[in-house]
Amino acid sequence: MEVVKEEPDIKLVCEAGEELMGVVKEEPVVKLESEAGKEIRAKVKEEPEVKIECEVGEELLFIETGIVQDTITRPAKAKRFKCLQCGKSFAYKSRLARHSIVHSGVKAFRCDECGKLFTKKGSLTQHLLIHSGVKNYKCDECGKLFTDKSTLTKHLLIHAGVKRFRCDECGKLFGAKGDLNRHLLIHSGEKKFKCDECDKLFSLKSHLTQHQLIHSGVKKYKCDECGAMFRVKSHLSEHLVSHSGVKRFKCDECGKMFGHKFSLTQHLLIHSGVKKFKCDECGKQFGTKGNLNQHLLIHSGVKKYGCDQCGKLYTRQNALNKHLQHH
Incomplete structure (x- = not known):
């Protein structure tokens, strides 16, 4: 540590590299030590107390009776700027202003690759990782790769079994808000995804993708019990229930039990009398x-x-x- 002999002004630098300004008048020798085991000491003859402040005025170090107390305190900035739309609070007015754009509906940032619009530049930057093809974040549970950490974090909720997003229409629970939003399209009745082969419409693109396997004729999922082949993995999973013998879906009309919800739904048509x-x-x-x-x-x-x-x-x-x- 440099020893200053004549100049009264000294500069202290914390571990984060921020310059801290202070004035020691009489005793020029200052010995600093970090939290890793060095001591921070200073000899002050005439001034019993010296407070060293950073540029924004936060008190960082306190010198008392010649010894610098190794307690760096950065009091949390009060969040006094509140969003009237959602109630979220911010420490700075500028951050509230940026946040307000979300509620305004204005999407000024456009992806040159696919044309998708975003309210924030940060959201666009994250989105561009999708087009880059770079996936640096890997799930230790299943090995799936993701372009950003936030998507991986949401994905991990699936393995944790956490489902905190509930559909008000049917009560179904989801691990991610995005999954709930996609599910809500089913209840909306909107079907904008059309099959080019048979013109059938679907609420979700994933449903269309699964449906298109019917036209392809490809059946890559095989039942080890009976050899039956299926185009979609979920259909195989449903089929396996028939081998287990478990029947948990009951008809309220006649009491008949079914292994699949779809089978119960089909059965209920008998009681309805509808023959289409x-x-x-x-x-x-x-x-x-x-x-x-x-x-x-x-x-x-x-x-x-x-x-x-x-x-x-x-x-x-x-x-x-x-x-x-x-x-």
Whole structure:
């Protein structure tokens, strides 16, 4: 540490590199020591107390009876600037002004890659990482990579099982606000994603993407139990319930239990009396498309269900099951 012999003004520099100004009149020798184990000492003969302040006037060091107390205090700035829209408070008026742009709806920052608009420059900067393709943040749980730390943090909530965003329409819970916002599109009835193959509309792009697999014919998810193939992983997961034997969805009308919610929904059409699926061959109507498809096998003449006891063939599995009861 430099020893100042003649000049009365000394400069102190803290660990963060900020210059701290102070005046010691009589004793020029000052010995400094950091928190890592050095002592901060100063000998002051005539002034028993010297307060050293930074440029903004915050008290950083206090010299008393010749010894600098190693307590650097930076009192938190009072947050006295409050947003009238959401109640959030800020320490500086300039930060409140920047925050207010969010509520104004003004989006002055545009992405040159995709045209997306943002209210803040910082949001645009983060968004540009998506186009860069750089993903430096990795999830230790599943190995998934992310472009920014905030997205990784939100993703980790999935593994933690934390779901704090609730849909007021149906009560479904979500781990991220973005997932809830996407889900709300389903309730809005808005369907802006169209399938080029069959013109079917969807509320979410992800639903359209899953639907398009039907037209591709690709089935890459296989059931290890029975070998059935599925286009979508979620469909395989639902199918696996049938092998488990677990039936947790109950019909309030007749008490019948189902392994899948979709199966219960289809079953409820029977009680409703609605039959919107009609056979073009004979005009018979059915409550579900599945029942219609089963019925169409009769007209096809294909009999692929055979009895092991007598060799008799049937077009439908349920017809074979009834036949087996008589053996």
